[in-house]
Amino acid sequence: MNNRDVTKSRPGAPVPSGGQGETPMIGAMSNDPPEPPARTLGEAEGAASRRRADLIFRWLATGSGIAVVLSIALIGIFLLIQSVPSLAANKASFLFSAEFLTTDPANLRFGIRDLLAVTVLSSAFALLLAMPVALGIALFLTHYAPAGLRRPLAYVIDVLAAVPSIVYGLWGFLVLGPALVPFAEWLNQSLSWFPLFATGNVSIAGGGTIFTAGIVLAIMILPIITALTRDAFRQTPARHIEGALALGATRWEMIRTTVLPFGRSAYVGASMLGLGRALGETVAVLIILRTSASASGFSLFDGGYTFASKIASAASEFSQPLPTGAYIAAGLVLFVLTFVVNAIGRAIAGEKVRG
Amino acid sequence: MAKRIDIKDVDIYYGKFHAVEGVTVSVPPKNVTAFIGPSGCGKSTVLRTLNRMHEVIPGARVEGQVLLDGEDIYGTNVDPVQVRRTIGMVFQQPNPFPTMSIRDNVVAGLKLAGTRDKKKLDEVAERALRGANLWTEVKDRLNKPGSGLSGGQQQRLCIARAIAVQPDVLLMDEPCSALDPISTLAIEDLIGQLKQDYTIVIVTHNMQQAARVSDQTAFFNLAGVGQPGRLIECNDTEKIFSNPEEKATEDYISGRFG
Amino acid sequence: MTTTDSLVDRPATSPAFQPISGGRKTKNLFATVLVTLAFLLALVPLGWLLVTVVVNGFEAITTSTWWSHSLKGVMPDEVNGGVYHAIYGSVIQSLICAIIAVPVGIFTAIYLVEYGRGKLAKTVTFMVDILSGVPSIVAALFIFALWITAFGFPKSALAVSFALVLLMLPVVVRSTEEMLRLVPDQLREASYALGVPKWKTIVRVVLPTAMSGMVTGVMLAIARVMGETAPVLVLVGYSRSINFDAFDGNMASLPLLIMNELMNPEAAGQLRVWGAALTLILLVMLFNLVAALVSRFSAVRSK
Numbered sequence: 081m082n083n084r085d086v087t088k089s090r091p092g093a094p095v096p097s098g099g100q101g102e103t104p105m106i107g108a109m110s111n112d113p114p115e116p117p118a119r120t121l122g123e124a125e126g127a128a129s130r131r132r133a134d135l136i137f138r139w140l141a142t143g144s145g146i147a148v149v150l151s152i153a154l155i156g157i158f159l160l161i162q163s164v165p166s167l168a169a170n171k172a173s174f175l176f177s178a179e180f181l182t183t184d185p186a187n188l189r190f191g192i193r194d195l196l197a198v199t200v201l202s203s204a205f206a207l208l209l210a211m212p213v214a215l216g217i218a219l220f221l222t223h224y225a226p227a228g229l230r231r232p233l234a235y236v237i238d239v240l241a242a243v244p245s246i247v248y249g250l251w252g253f254l255v256l257g258p259a260l261v262p263f264a265e266w267l268n269q270s271l272s273w274f275p276l277f278a279t280g281n282v283s284i285a286g287g288g289t290i291f292t293a294g295i296v297l298a299i300m301i302l303p304i305i306t307a308l309t310r311d312a313f314r315q316t317p318a319r320h321i322e323g324a325l326a327l328g329a330t331r332w333e334m335i336r337t338t339v340l341p342f343g344r345s346a347y348v349g350a351s352m353l354g355l356g357r358a359l360g361e362t363v364a365v366l367i368i369l370r371t372s373a374s375a376s377g378f379s380l381f382d383g384g385y386t387f388a389s390k391i392a393s394a395a396s397e398f399s400q401p402l403p404t405g406a407y408i409a410a411g412l413v414l415f416v417l418t419f420v421v422n423a424i425g426r427a428i429a430g431e432k433v434r435g
Numbered sequence: 436m437a438k439r440i441d442i443k444d445v446d447i448y449y450g451k452f453h454a455v456e457g458v459t460v461s462v463p464p465k466n467v468t469a470f471i472g473p474s475g476c477g478k479s480t481v482l483r484t485l486n487r488m489h490e491v492i493p494g495a496r497v498e499g500q501v502l503l504d505g506e507d508i509y510g511t512n513v514d515p516v517q518v519r520r521t522i523g524m525v526f527q528q529p530n531p532f533p534t535m536s537i538r539d540n541v542v543a544g545l546k547l548a549g550t551r552d553k554k555k556l557d558e559v560a561e562r563a564l565r566g567a568n569l570w571t572e573v574k575d576r577l578n579k580p581g582s583g584l585s586g587g588q589q590q591r592l593c594i595a596r597a598i599a600v601q602p603d604v605l606l607m608d609e610p611c612s613a614l615d616p617i618s619t620l621a622i623e624d625l626i627g628q629l630k631q632d633y634t635i636v637i638v639t640h641n642m643q644q645a646a647r648v649s650d651q652t653a654f655f656n657l658a659g660v661g662q663p664g665r666l667i668e669c670n671d672t673e674k675i676f677s678n679p680e681e682k683a684t685e686d687y688i689s690g691r692f693g
Numbered sequence: 694m695t696t697t698d699s700l701v702d703r704p705a706t707s708p709a710f711q712p713i714s715g716g717r718k719t720k721n722l723f724a725t726v727l728v729t730l731a732f733l734l735a736l737v738p739l740g741w742l743l744v745t746v747v748v749n750g751f752e753a754i755t756t757s758t759w760w761s762h763s764l765k766g767v768m769p770d771e772v773n774g775g776v777y778h779a780i781y782g783s784v785i786q787s788l789i790c791a792i793i794a795v796p797v798g799i800f801t802a803i804y805l806v807e808y809g810r811g812k813l814a815k816t817v818t819f820m821v822d823i824l825s826g827v828p829s830i831v832a833a834l835f836i837f838a839l840w841i842t843a844f845g846f847p848k849s850a851l852a853v854s855f856a857l858v859l860l861m862l863p864v865v866v867r868s869t870e871e872m873l874r875l876v877p878d879q880l881r882e883a884s885y886a887l888g889v890p891k892w893k894t895i896v897r898v899v900l901p902t903a904m905s906g907m908v909t910g911v912m913l914a915i916a917r918v919m920g921e922t923a924p925v926l927v928l929v930g931y932s933r934s935i936n937f938d939a940f941d942g943n944m945a946s947l948p949l950l951i952m953n954e955l956m957n958p959e960a961a962g963q964l965r966v967w968g969a970a971l972t973l974i975l976l977v978m979l980f981n982l983v984a985a986l987v988s989r990f991s992a993v994r995s996k
Contacts, residue, residue, distance in 0.1 A: 216731020244920025360828020521887025
């Protein structure tokens with residue numbers, strides 16, 4: 081293994097006796113009186129303080145872990161406590177009303193029907209767009225791109241994740257939305273019999289529709305789905321891959337028989353996490369979506385508010401407890417929604433996804 | 436400084452699994468004792484109980500006594516940290532600290548215990564490196580990282596690190612199994628020198644190595660699949676290899692085993 | 694292999710290699726094309742967005758006052774002033790957040806890797822996962838409900854930092870945990886065998902070994918929270934001039950400045966919006982770059 085060891089190991093020394101003959105260095109060491117006196121185990125000096133230090137450290141670590149658990153619990157509890165009075169004072173159906181009138185604390189009328197509709201529609205549309213593309217990118221980055229380029233190309237996709245959401249919002253509102261108008265109008269005109277493409281409650285010409293928001297959301301959740309799926313695909317055992325290739329499988333057949341089955345649960349789980357992101361995205365949606373006077377008709381060409389954008393839009397006016405509580409109630413629903421989606425995503429993905 | 440170790444009727448459990456049963460061995464001071472036996476017979480496990488390193492593994496538990504010059508290392512007010520300071524250990528894989536230089540690796544034990552005196556640390560580093568037969572090879576690059584050394588050098592660095600805290604006993608868990616034959620020879624050489632000052636217990640799967648380096652050999656074996664490992668025979672190395680008392684020992688030594 | 698012009702010219706013996714059926718070849722080609730297209734498709738918005746921001750924002754960030762002035766006293770239609778007050782706000786809010794989130798995050802990761810067993814550890818892991826999925830607006834609302842409604846404190850940059858802590862914490866825990874798990878157990882054992890207590894082993898052996906990866910993770914986490922908009926919308930008022938006091942008063946930040954200038958119909962407002970967006974991206978990239986440099990240059994020295 082190493083030449084230096086050859087020169088070092090005194091070839092002359094008889095092997096079986098283990099070179100017991102000459103021990104100059106060790107001899108020097110034992111002549112030199114070792115300064116700590118013979119120690120006994122019982123009177124371990126400083127053992128008590130050492131044990132205390134160990135204990136303190138242990139509790140700092142455990143306490144931090146508990147703080148994380150508590151913070152989640154506190155989020156739920158505080159949102160619940162502060163929304164209950166408003167819910168009690170609510171004169172409309174919280175679940176089924178499309179109104180959100182909070183200007184008069186004595187006559188609160190708010191419901192989440194439209195918020196839920198817009199939130200789910202935009203996120204589901206985003207997910208539908210992002211999932212196949214993310215799968216393709218993950219496969220490209222693990223099995224198609226030239227080996228030397230995989231890391232830099234993966235980094236390019238990660239840059240998508242580093243762009244702040246407000247910049248996506250700006251771009252979607254000022255650039256992408258207007259650019260998509262002809263396509264959106266064409267979809268609307270030729271497919272308006274299909275409910276999702278029916279004429280919505282805002283003008284398509286401005287671009288401030290769920291259609292635009294969904295596409296921007298899809299771009300925003302693309303990197304997270306890609307990154308987690310890619311990591312899972314990369315863990316496909318080499319022996320499976322080699323086994324498939326040795327049977328004469330083409331690259332695609334190898335992927336279909338080994339990589340996809342291995343990474344499927346991670347892919348689905350990662351997509352759920354992406355959905356969670358889309359559901360909670362605030363500012364991009366806030367900037368892009370037009371407000372609308374009429375209720376949602378479950379069309380991609382609707383405008384309106386999601387939970388998050390509704391709360392953010394009113395944030396500067398949070399002052400009186402009851403109206404604020406209405407928004408906190410909406411926030412609680414969003415919290416529960418993302419909690420459930422994330423928990424399901426983690427459960428599906430299992431141990432393969434950590435991110 | 437070297438002390439004797441008496442293992443008295445030690446049983447080791449991992450959770451509910453009874454790993455080792457009823458081991459009694461005496462290790463005289465300034466003497467090399469080798470633990471040999473087939474894989475899974477518990478020889479490394481027994482070694483780890485000698486400085487309470489098994490406590491790192493969750494669920495591991497020991498019954499019986501391990502006496503260091505008559506004092507039980509499992510006594511009620513004995514701190515495992517103190518035990519490990521007194522009974523050093525060298526592992527199967529060389530494991531120098533990657534963030535530390537060669538010199539800092541050697542004096543890591545002292546430094547972490549709070550010794551700051553640079554002159555003294557330098558002295559100790561040199562003494563320990565000389566003790567590990569590594570000084571001449573590394574004296575010009577003491578501030579380079581230890582991970583840049585060859586495998587054999589790294590292992591001797593780990594031995595230097597272990598003897599720098601001046602332990603009474605040195606435990607070695609298959610110290611050569613990751614090394615090439617020439618590095619192995621260097622380590623075996625070193626063991627021969629170290630026993631002038633230390634009590635050494637070495638686990639090895641290599642019977643020739645046990646024959647070369649040890650004064651006394653303990654043979655461990657499994658009673659059967661799922662059964663705890665036990666000590667079959669412990670005797671002078673010469674006797675074990677020429678005229679063992681137990682048939683199982685003879686079968687193992689002569690290669691007629693399993 | 695020899696190329697043949699027609700079937701007749703083929704040797705009578707069967708070919709040395711079994712041919713692959715055309716269908717399989719086509720499928721394989723089709724998959725290759727689709728997968729490559731998917732990647733190229735993702736590059737379109739990325740390139741488009743970056744080019745847009747750079748082109749539109751370049752003029753603003755190259756004005757002489759951009760990096761050194763605030764918007765104090767600048768008229769909405771006046772091309773003048775700068776965003777240093779907002780840069781300060783973004784940076785200080787992220788740093789205060791990091792001061793809280795980094796130690797708690799590191800200790801949580803230490804708990805998970807070095808101490809955690811059984812139910813509590815599982816719960817903590819699960820909750821870290823959940824926390825990483827909490828929308829920023831929910832974190833902001835929670836801090837509003839706790840700090841401003843329940844405790845009665847005024848809106849401030851500090852409140853923003855608290856909300857950011859919730860968003861940064863899981864990122865720090867994840868990256869630190871991953872790095873700590875990469876530290877081989879052999880190093881811990883070597884340290885224990887030298888008689889070093891557990892806490893000192895963690896502080897002096899495990900953490901230094903994992904350090905560069907941890908620093909990289911923290912930098913990325915800071916970059917991520919810096920662009921968060923929802924907390925600043927809910928928890929602090931906007932100011933057109935500089936405010937150094939994170940504990941009191943309104944404070945600008947780049948996202949908040951963008952949101953305000955979006956309502957400015959003048960051309961100068963557009964200019965500032967894109968300029969601030971470019972500035973924000975540059976700031977985020979700076980932290981990403983630092984992260985990349987740290988991981989490259991302070992990685993465990995092996996030679």
